[in-house]
Amino acid sequence: MLSECKPPNIAKLICVVVLALGLAGCSWSHFNIKNFFTKKKPEPSAEELMQEGLDKFYGHKYDDALNAFQKVKERYPFSKYATMAELRVADAHYYEEEYP
Structure with a gap:
């Protein structure tokens, strides 16, 4: 066997x-x-976001500008652009006639 x-x-x-x-x-x-x-694109820098926001702001696209400025505040709160972004958020709300 x-x-x-x-x-x-x-x-x-x-x-x-x-x-x-x-x-x-x-x-x-x-x-x-x-x-x-499918690599992710690198996140834009604070300066790039700020420039995008300013371009939209001066083009009277306040909602788009507001989004860009909010991203600067959220992603780069300690950058030199954070204070300017805060002020531009207020300006965008003002021009959109969104008063508190």
Whole structure:
């Protein structure tokens, strides 16, 4: 009876291991490839946001300007632009006739 048992076929064992590792690698590489091609754009700096807000403000697009100034205040509260953004928020509300 023991003589009838065949030793495991090394080639089949290697194929199974390679296939298992290959399938596991596919799911991992899909995650990395997807992230590689969908990189996030870097967040704009306080200066860039402030300039965007001022451009919108002087173009009489006060709601858009307000959003940009709010972002400066939220993301960069200790920058040199935070105080100016605070004042421009008040100006935008004034020009939109949004009084308290």
